[in-house]
Amino acid sequence: MSAAPLLTVPEALARVLALLAPVGVETVGLSEAAGRVLAQPAVARRAQPPFDASAMDGYAVRAAEATPGARLRVVGEAPAGRAWTGDLGPGEALRIFTGAPLPAGADAVLIQENARAEGDAVFCLEAVAPGAWVRPAGFDFGPGASLPAPRRLSPADIAALAAMNLPEVVVRRRPRVALVPTGDELVEVGAAPAADQIVASSGHGLAALLAGFGAAPDLRPIAPDRVPALGAALRAAAGNADLIVTLGGASVGDHDLVRGVVGDAALSFYKVAMRPGKPLMAGRFAGVPIVGLPGNPVSAMVCCHIFLRSAIDALLGLPAGPAGRREAILAAPAPAEGPREHYARAAVESDGRVRLFENQDSSAQMLLAGADVLAVRPANAPAAAEGDAIEVVPLRSA
Secondary structure: OOOOOOEOHHHHHHHHHHOOOOOOEEEEEHHHOOOOEEOOOEEOOOOEOOOOEEOOOEEEEOOOOOOOOOEEEEEEEEOOOOOOOOEOOOOEEEEEOOOOEOOEOOOEEEEHHHEEEEOOEEEEOOOOOOOOOEEOOOOOEOOOOEEOOOEEOOHHHHHHHHHOOOOEEEEEOOOEEEEEEEOOOEEOOOOOOOOOOEEOOHHHHHHHHHHHHOOEEEEOOOEOOOHHHHHHHHHHHHOOOOEEEEEOOOOOOOOOOHHHHHOHHHEEEEOEOEEOOOOOEEEEEOOEEEEEEOOOHHHHHHHHHHHHHHHHHHHOOOOOOOOOOEEEEEOOOEOOOOOOEEEEEEEEOOOOOEEEOOOOOOOOHHHHHOOOEEEEEOOOOOOEOOOOEEEEEEOOOO
């Protein structure tokens, strides 16, 4: 398998997505539903508004009688939440407030800016058309109206669901992603590294990214560079995971053991024509989809943006495709590229143009922390000049 040509990023992504199927569902209350993925259409139990309602403070009237200069007798008052139960007769008006039900016999609202009150009477200063300042029953939606699925529920969606009188909804459960760091050179955060060790950092960054994508990450203990121990760590991770993600050990060195433990027969692919992130693999382990990420923290984080965001969408039953891109303009020249597609860290300047960082080393984490976008440079792209258009993958929310 190692002698096969490197896959392009779209080819590799298609193979990752082919390994995945949507996870199961659960019912949650509205207070827990924001950001979750609606798994089945939500159907309204009532109309909104459930009655003809006043859209403004003023007077409920018969439009035919509300002509300029007309005098109408005020027969009562209807604040929101307390309907007036009588019928509005000829020559009558009802003091009404925003959100209150329109009384029987009325077909319009004379807004208070166009009225003059005198004692128990009100004078019309302007004509009123039938239906003026009235929100008809069901104007927003009627009983049986549906909020379609799948969709990631926004705050506006939550408000609509509440108006539908739905206290709970059916959503996809959060996909369980087991993150397995590997390598004798790693120690846990807070430990005292030996002179030849480093702190395991990428798992924490990946867990934060995956949680933001809608997953439930499970950062596992560091697996040492020994086949039995690595196999045991992967089997333990597989027991309760929808997806296993290994960190490190996916290259070709003598101590890169993940590929051997998974087994070539279980792999869908190995290596991708991208920079950073070439040593990427995907397949199955113990029946669970597995993605092996590079050990360099920046490579792992870039691959998470390019592959795992789409993978989580697929597990959530959402349409899953390539990472979203937009066009930008270069603020400075960009060098020619080699044979792999390059996802270069870059900053967005105050004028909206993009400047690639000079240092693109895949271990430089502070540069990734300072990046706003990944600038996508095609394989074998010639040098680009200031002012040229370029595609970028945003790293930060708007």
